[in-house]
Amino acid sequence: MNDTLLLDADLRESARMLVAAGRLTIEGDPEHYRAALQGRHALAEFFRTELNWTLEVHEVAGLIRLHKRRSDVPADRGPRLVRDRQPLAGALVMILICLACEQLWRRPRMSVRELMQAIAQVCAADTTDGRLPRFPVVASEDVSKKEARHNRQSLADALKILVAEGTITVDADLDRALADEDGDLVVTASRDRLATKFSSLSPTLLQLDGLPPAQHAAALSAESLLDHTAHTQGEATTLEQRRLNAIRRLVDDPAADPLDDATDTTPYLHTLTGRERALNTVAALGLTATVRRDWWQITDPSGQASSIDFPNGRRTERQAALALLATLPSRDAPTAPLTLTSIAELFTQVRARQPRWAASYERLPALARAAAAELTSAGLLTPEPGRPDTWLPTPGVHLWRVRVRQPTPPPAPADTPPADPAIPLFTASDTAATAPTAHAAHQARQGDDG
Numbered sequence: 001m002n003d004t005l006l007l008d009a010d011l012r013e014s015a016r017m018l019v020a021a022g023r024l025t026i027e028g029d030p031e032h033y034r035a036a037l038q039g040r041h042a043l044a045e046f047f048r049t050e051l052n053w054t055l056e057v058h059e060v061a062g063l064i065r066l067h068k069r070r071s072d073v074p075a076d077r078g079p080r081l082v083r084d085r086q087p088l089a090g091a092l093v094m095i096l097i098c099l100a101c102e103q104l105w106r107r108p109r110m111s112v113r114e115l116m117q118a119i120a121q122v123c124a125a126d127t128t129d130g131r132l133p134r135f136p137v138v139a140s141e142d143v144s145k146k147e148a149r150h151n152r153q154s155l156a157d158a159l160k161i162l163v164a165e166g167t168i169t170v171d172a173d174l175d176r177a178l179a180d181e182d183g184d185l186v187v188t189a190s191r192d193r194l195a196t197k198f199s200s201l202s203p204t205l206l207q208l209d210g211l212p213p214a215q216h217a218a219a220l221s222a223e224s225l226l227d228h229t230a231h232t233q234g235e236a237t238t239l240e241q242r243r244l245n246a247i248r249r250l251v252d253d254p255a256a257d258p259l260d261d262a263t264d265t266t267p268y269l270h271t272l273t274g275r276e277r278a279l280n281t282v283a284a285l286g287l288t289a290t291v292r293r294d295w296w297q298i299t300d301p302s303g304q305a306s307s308i309d310f311p312n313g314r315r316t317e318r319q320a321a322l323a324l325l326a327t328l329p330s331r332d333a334p335t336a337p338l339t340l341t342s343i344a345e346l347f348t349q350v351r352a353r354q355p356r357w358a359a360s361y362e363r364l365p366a367l368a369r370a371a372a373a374e375l376t377s378a379g380l381l382t383p384e385p386g387r388p389d390t391w392l393p394t395p396g397v398h399l400w401r402v403r404v405r406q407p408t409p410p411p412a413p414a415d416t417p418p419a420d421p422a423i424p425l426f427t428a429s430d431t432a433a434t435a436p437t438a439h440a441a442h443q444a445r446q447g448d449d450g
Contacts, residue, residue, distance in 0.1 A: 006283075007285065008039065010039065013286070013302070014033075014039075014043070015284075015285055016302065017304050017305075018043075018064070019252065019305050020307070024063070024064040026063075028166055033064060036064050040057045040064070047066060050247060050284075051244065052069070053069065054067040056196065058193075063192075063193055068252070070221055070248055070252070072245065073217045076377070082161065082163075089158075089161065092154045093154050094158075095132065096155050097161060100158055101167070103122075104189035104194060109189070110187060111184050112155075112159075112178065112186075116137050119155070139181075148181070152179070153178065155178060156178045166190075166193065167194060167197065168187055168190070170185050170186070171188075172185035172186075201219075201225065205225060206219045206220070242268045246268045246269050246274065246278065247278055250281070251285065251287070251298075253298070254298055254299075254308055254379040255296060257295065258270055258295070259294060269296065279291075288300070292395055292398075295396050297396050310378040316367070317373075318374060319357075319358075321375050323346070323347070323371075324372070325400055326402035326404075328397040329398050336393075337384055337387070337390050338381065340372070341365075343368035344367075348364060378396075379394060380393065380396050380397050
């Protein structure tokens with residue numbers, strides 16, 4: 001990569017936030033928005049040249065948006081519900097987001113009752129054809145109170161997502177307004193931001209109905225209809241496509257497998273040019289790469305480019321994930337599949353030594369599934385295809401060493417024979433220090449083969 005394409009230090013934070021969220025708004029983060037607005041030409045050139053992502057600046061709307069396209073879309077990405085656990089939005093919520101945007105484009109200011117009525121009419125017109133789901137919001141003879149309440153809650157979730165991203169504003173609490181059939185509030189939309197809401201090609205033009213579901217993501221990520229046609233014909237990937245696939249994973253994911261290259265040639269990240277260009281791109285964003293021949297682990301010391309904060313945190317699920325991670329490199333077959341039963345057995349042994357640990361979990365399989373989810377989000381486990389509740393450890397587990405710190409046990413009374421104290425799994429003051437944090441990648445030399 002040319003030195004002229006390296007990002008200035010003042011633009012790196014804005015670039016990382018664009019990679020993480022895909023947008024910057026003037027009211028959400030005015031400092032980084034103004035920095036990105038001032039350096040928009042450099043940012044746009046960097047994203048276009050290195051990742052083939054389009055950066056759009058809409059000064060009238062107070063919005064800077066990064067259009068990220070990937071043919072291998074991660075299954076755990078997408079809008080998340082504005083709740084404590086923040087699960088991924090379901091199909092009904094996603095449909096309601098589209099329908100709400102359609103109605104608000106026609107009338108940028110309307111009451112939520114009017115919005116519900118308009119959406120219900122659109123759904124009723126296409127329900128018989130199976131294009132849209134039923135959306136009754138008032139209980140009646142053929143509609144239960146539970147179904148009507150669920151639909152209103154789904155609309156509240158959809159509007160919360162639009163509020164969080166700055167597309168609309170509301171003048172009252174959504175949960176309270178939609179909990180009751182007679183509740184109401186006013187929804188106001190920014191038509192300028194609605195115009196930039198969707199970036200993919202039309203599903204009708206792409207003729208998704210005639211494509212198998214496995215090809216939908218690749219079709220929607222195509223730059224044009226010609227690209228979509230060429231891809232669906234099964235043509236071999238070019239060197240440029242291999243480069244984009246590899247570097248997009250490095251920038252967008254916590255880890256990348258350099259051998260995940262469906263070609264008979266040398267993997268792109270194993271070539272001298274590919275390795276150098278990938279490291280330069282990662283460094284330009286202020287990220288840190290810990291490199292092995294079989295694995296690339298990417299961390300962000302600032303925490304701006306990702307919502308992953310592993311291993312920090314004192315939650316029981318995070319402690320369980322660290323306890324599991326401590327055993328993975330020392331197994332007889334480190335790459336062997338890991339089942340839910342084996343993880344639960346490990347936690348049973350831990351609880352035998354520390355009976356009060358994870359007392360809130362009566363069923364250890366639930367804790368084992370939560371711990372595996374923590375490691376999966378960090379790129380240390382991958383679900384095994386075709387086998388539920390089974391995971392495959394990645395080579396990234398060899399980059400971690402987990403240590404348990406414990407306070408010195410108090411001396412035993414003189415009249416009591418000494419006994420082996422139970423070793424606590426983690427202490428409240430030292431949980432965050434049980435394993436390398438995101439800063440631990442600084443201790444590894446960038447580009448050093450492991």
